[in-house]
Amino acid sequence: EVQLLESGGGLVQPGGSLRLSCAGSGFTFSNYGMSWVRQAPGKGLEWVSGIGSGGARIDYADSVRGRFTISRDNSKNTLYLQMNSLRAEDTALYFCARRRTMSGGFSGMDVWGQGTTVTVSS
Amino acid sequence: QSMLTQPPSASGTPGQRVTISCSGSSSNIGSHAVNWYQHLPGTAPKLLIYDNDQRPSGVPDRFSGSKSGTSASLAISGLQSEDEADYYCAAWDGSLNGVVFGGGTKLTVL
Numbered sequence: 001e002v003q004l005l006e007s008g009g010g011l012v013q014p015g016g017s018l019r020l021s022c023a024g025s026g027f028t029f030s031n032y033g034m035s036w037v038r039q040a041p042g043k044g045l046e047w048v049s050g051i052g053s054g055g056a057r058i059d060y061a062d063s064v065r066g067r068f069t070i071s072r073d074n075s076k077n078t079l080y081l082q083m084n085s086l087r088a089e090d091t092a093l094y095f096c097a098r099r100r101t102m103s104g105g106f107s108g109m110d111v112w113g114q115g116t117t118v119t120v121s122s
Numbered sequence: 123q124s125m126l127t128q129p130p131s132a133s134g135t136p137g138q139r140v141t142i143s144c145s146g147s148s149s150n151i152g153s154h155a156v157n158w159y160q161h162l163p164g165t166a167p168k169l170l171i172y173d174n175d176q177r178p179s180g181v182p183d184r185f186s187g188s189k190s191g192t193s194a195s196l197a198i199s200g201l202q203s204e205d206e207a208d209y210y211c212a213a214w215d216g217s218l219n220g221v222v223f224g225g226g227t228k229l230t231v232l
């Protein structure tokens with residue numbers, strides 16, 4: 001079964017750091033680009049960051065650029081999101097998601113994890 | 123990050139057909155494919171439509187997508203109670219080099 005499982009969420013003070021992980025299984029992880037998407041309480045979905053299958057292509061939303069770092073370890077089938085200088089507005093449920101196609105333009109995200117909750121509060 | 127524009131809510135009775143619109147710009151919908159997601163809060167979003175009008179396997183043909191210029195639409199025919207959820211459109215934005223989502227449309231089945 002194709003699965004993604006996030007971990008690493010929790011309660012952190014403003015200005016603090018947290019690292020999220022996303023473990024993939026049931027598919028060849030190294031063949032797919034991956035993304036992080038978040039949903040703040042009472043808000044809609046917001047794309048946070050994406051990384052190509054080999055890790056060379058990386059993109060960020062303006063809201064997190066310079067504070068968050070996406071990376072992956074294909075030998076461990078794991079995606080990461082290092083979050084620094086956290087703010088209250090980063091409080092959200094964070095999902096990892098797989099890009100639908102192994103190559104070509106963006107064609108949607110077809111596999112999603114259940115999410116991990118990040119709360120930024122003093 | 124700019125968002126695509128969706129109506130905040132939509133509704134219909136069982137069996138009806140409803141459509142949800144999504145408006146963007148030349149840098150996103152105008153030049154890239156649109157996808158649609160169904161989402162129940164607190165659960166994993168589900169890809170409903172990719173490449174403007176394609177359904178992943180397992181998605182009923184009651185769901186259909188279309189695109190024209192800088193706008194797109196999701197249509198749901200034969201509305202069922204289990205269709206009650208939030209629906210999001212999304213597309214790549216070539217100016218932002220990232221994915222932009224619509225604000226979401228909450229569908230209520232009356």
